[in-house]
Amino acid sequence: MLGSPFDLWKDDESCGEYLTRQGVSRRQFLSLCGRVAAVLGCGGLILGNQTEALAKEIADKLSGARRPVVVWLQLQECTGCMESALRSGDRTLESLILSMISLEYNELLMAPSGEQAEAALGKAIEQPHLLVVNGSIPLRDKGVYCVIGGETAESLLRRAAKNASAVLAVGACAHYGCIQAAHPDPTGAVGVADIIKDRQVVNLPGCPPIGEVITATLLYYLVYGHMPQVDYDGRPLFAYGQRIHDKCPRRAHYDAGQFVVSFDDDNARKGYCLYKMGCKGPATFAPCPVIEWNLGCSFPIKAGHPCLGCTERNFFDQMTPFYKRLPGLDVPGVGVELTANRIGGAAVGASLAGVAVHSAATVLRKHQSRKEEPETLPLAALGEAEITGQDNDTAKQDNKTTKSKW
Secondary structure: OOOOOOOOOOOOOEHHHHHHHOOOOHHHHHHHHHHHHHHHOOOOOOOHHHHHHHHHHHHHHHHOOEOOEEEEEEOEOOOHHHHHHHOOOOHHHHHHHHHHOEEEEOOOOOOOOHHHHHHHHHHHOOOOEEEEEEOEEEOHHHHOOOEEOOEEHHHHHHHHHOOEEEEEEEOHHHHOOHHHHOOOOOOOEEOHHHOOOOOOEEEEOOOOOOHHHHHHHHHHHHHHOOOOOEOOOOOEHHHHOOEHHHHOOOHHHHHOOOEOOOOOOHHHHOOOEOHHHOOOHHHOEOOHHHHOEOOOOEOOOOOOOOOOOOOOOOHHHHOOOOOOOOOOOOOOOOOHHHHHHHHHHHHHHHHHHHHHHHHHHHHHHHHHHHHHOOOOOOOHHHOOOOOOOOOHHHHHHHHHHHHHHO
16 A cells, blocks of 8 residues: 555655655555556557556656646536545555645645635646646636636636646546536536647546546556547547447347346346447447446446446437437447347348358258269268168158267
8 A cells, every 4th residue: 555645755756766665565566557557458559468568667667757746626517536536446546646646736635725725726837737627617607607716617727727738637527518518508518628729638538437547547647748649539548449339248148139128127137238228338438348446346337227428528418318229329330220129130140141151052062072972982970871772862861860960
């Protein structure tokens, strides 16, 4: 375990020196780096045999890293994203976030309030820092729906981002606005990237995102000095590079056309696919099936609940109603509605067609072979009786019986 989150770093002390002073062994440190490497490799960008090498690289770079200054804003949101990071079931995450970064400002966690809190914020944002943001930014009615210390969320965000070396938007609210931005969007809520346009904003969507993804992204920045590679929507590819559908434990049932049609029916007890119950896994990019929640205990689909698609932009409008199929989902490859209704029959039909073609080809080859080979060719090794002048019908019956035994 890491030391107390409130143990102070010394000036110019490296991460490795700090951890050694806190009594963290090299073995413990490598174990932590290994877990981070496993999270960074969950998107398929890192092969299994490369994880160990990545863990060592992270350990080597992290040992010499200097503690970054972090300003963590919480705007129009519910604190769920911060709770996800701090209550993942593993206290190491909490200690990691609070010990290995210099968290200069966070309303939820800091003891100071009022003028003291404002002074801490003002001092922190004057120097280079990593800006982490939870929550959306209301723009309607001059932003009166979220005011902190007399300052609107938009004004506070712009001020905090001015000297930020990187900006991390954590959660669906910071991504695009989430439930506040859903129709009719009374507050005019938008995401961080809608306000900050002069630099890269990395999105960690989810309602909330998995704590390990938040931690791994922060550590990646700490190790490499820049944010990880992202997709078209600014999401790190290591976490959001694959659809839930691709790694879903119920995928085989989807392919077989085996679906739950009502909660707690016999198919639900058998663990069949939840697509007909509204599961949005085929159109949702997230690491839930790989990392899971609460120390790898489970995730919604595994627990019997359909995915709501909370890592996708505008999911409250695009993915609702949550418990009904949405045939219009934009899924790469074959259409979801076609797949859901016909995949079982198509898969079976394709399999039977393949068997039929293979069987026909085999019969033709055997027929051609028999024409070329002497009629007295012994077939006992193939499970067939030798045919030597028997009645044709009797021979067919004997051959059929012998093959069934084989």
